[in-house]
Amino acid sequence: MCHLPTPKKMASPRTFTFLCGLLAANLVGATLSPPAVLSLSPEVIKQMLTQKLKDHDAINTLQQLPLLSAMKESAGGIFSRLVKSILKHIIWLKVTSASILQLQVQPLDDGRELMIYVPLDMVAGFNTPLVKTIVELHMEVEAQAIIHVETGERDHTRLVLSDCSNTRGRLRISLLHKLSFLLNSLADKVIRLLVPALPKLVKSELCPVIKAAFEDMCADLLNLTKVPVSLNSDHLEFDFMSPAIDHDVHLILGAKLVDSEGKVTKLFNDSVDSLNLPSLHYTPFSLTMRKDVVNAAVAALLPPEELMVLLDYVLPETARRLKSSIKVISEKAANQLGPTQIVKILTQENPELLVDQGNAKVAQLIMLEVFATNEAYRPFFTLGIEATSEAQFYTRGDLLMLNFNKISSDRIHLMNSAIGLFNPELLKDIITKILASVLLPNENAEEDGCPSLES
Known part of the structure; x- marks a missing residue:
């Protein structure tokens, strides 16, 4: 895990223990009205x-x-x-x-x-x-x-x-x-x-x-259906609604998001987009969940947060490439980048899960700032980034894991700049590299990753 310091409490490892650890995942598109269906x-x-x-x-x-x-x-x-x-x-x-x-x-x-x-x-x-x-x-x-x-x-x-x-x-x-x-x-x-x-x-x-x-x-x-799913301080809870038989036994479930005080913060109504989460270790269980239920779970696991990285110390080769890219825009600014240069990444809103033809992606709005040194109060520039990454569900033992892969910077906007106006597309490759090296390990709660500012 990248132990990156943040003003907010870091999210716990991105794991679901669905229904006593008997369920796992493989994405399949589906159409379904109930929030969730447990099929046996x-x-x-x-x-x-x-x-x-x-x-x-x-x-x-x-x-x-x-x-x-x-x-x-x-x-x-x-x-x-x-x-x-x-x-x-x-x-x-x-x-x-x-x-x-x-x-x-x-x-x-x-x-x-x-x-x-x-x-x-x-x-x-x-x-x-x-x-x-x-x-x-x-x-x-x-x-x-x-x-x-x-x-x-x-x-x-x-x-x-x-x-x-x-x-x-x-x-x-x-x-x-x-x-x-x-x-x-x-x-x-x-x-x-x-x-x-x-x-x-x-x-x-x-x-x-x-x-x-x-x-x-x-x-x-x-x-079994009443076992709550822990999502940091929140819980995803299921309520049995009705059974059905269609060659298999299907338990139709309602769903709700409950905070740490037991207050229901979200009830899930009818919808159509869903994900099919089939069996763990070839156990003939499957769980089908609506997209909005999974979205709420992902949002609870990945609340907006702020990451700051000493880029030259953590990722020296990436720091060198960033300096070269900025040099194309302003040689003076590039020369001011010191060994304590800081990249600050802020995820501004809850991520959104997008399902298309059986594949899932997570869309995020990100703000990225580059500071010349750790003592600088004003960033060189601030970028607004519309990014997407692949969402991959897999199993580890009796746990359902969610992992993000291959982040892309779909759109980059220059929000403000202290080094003059420039086309932010010039920095697209290096910005994507930074997000893949810093943001993804943090969101995936990887045990092996970049050192923190406190290391």
Whole structure:
């Protein structure tokens, strides 16, 4: 970083920690009305829901399935006598091991809903007085549920999980190990009773756990969007507005800028220009932010400030070139430049982000003054500069970084001069060099750069 002294407090390093450090950037043009949209692929939903099912101990739920009771309830009427004749040979029947295989989350044909597939693999054992051996059954079943957007009272929308069942899912029950003819026959009868009973158990016992896990996941997502983004003393805060599904899950966010005292200084309304900030470390998250939101963030990070540089000490070759350029205008003025000559750079207004065909630039108004020595009160001249630089978003670890490159002096105006009138375009190349060497390292908060006046 160039530790350049300034009358104002220097801005902190130009980093955003967006949404728990999960987001990063690559510029893409887009059209969007909401201030921000957090998009999550089905892969994200799968990973989060898998973890939530573990948190809710879904495996224990499977191991506690009341198989015997379900068999009795599923076979009533004329079959009750048959069921009793079978069950009198069963001492106990329970799930001895269970696992949830890899979840799948896939968009349905219209892309407006997501189907969740929860495949289950279980082994159940039953004991009979006929033999001392435990008879084991392999049970494969799949729970399915649909994620969609539900509109409630006052047009309030939310993500919901519905139609959880095994209606269309896989169901297979088989004898794990072949035994005697008598036990095989008994096992076949137990399997015939379990085939209608197991889907009902999935719906009554496991589906509530899946729904609770889903609701916890939604709560975590909403909390994720509420993490404030620190911008020096200000914060960028997001408010959840509504969800949407279009192959991915999209969380529509409002945005506001809040000062250090908690006062809202800017609310963001409808607009059209936006930036797409896709995933960090290939994580299937993406954040789309409107241009005015990013502009406010950049402005908070880069407030107007003043930089003063001992040019001959910091950038001696640049100082030599500046002297040669001034010599073309006034040889007398050039000869007055001493080893303590000072260049003062003042950024006069907040920078503005410009988006054009997927590229981003930052426009700034800059005032530059050249003093012959550090004791001079009056500058040789004052220039007004309309400058632009490339804005590049990139990632460093779990941080989203903003960097400025290749500054250009698009227009230069002579505001006042103590060495006579001259065409400021004569100094364009050297002025651009100074801005690139002094201003850009400061704005990028580079750790390695030019020494300060206090060095």
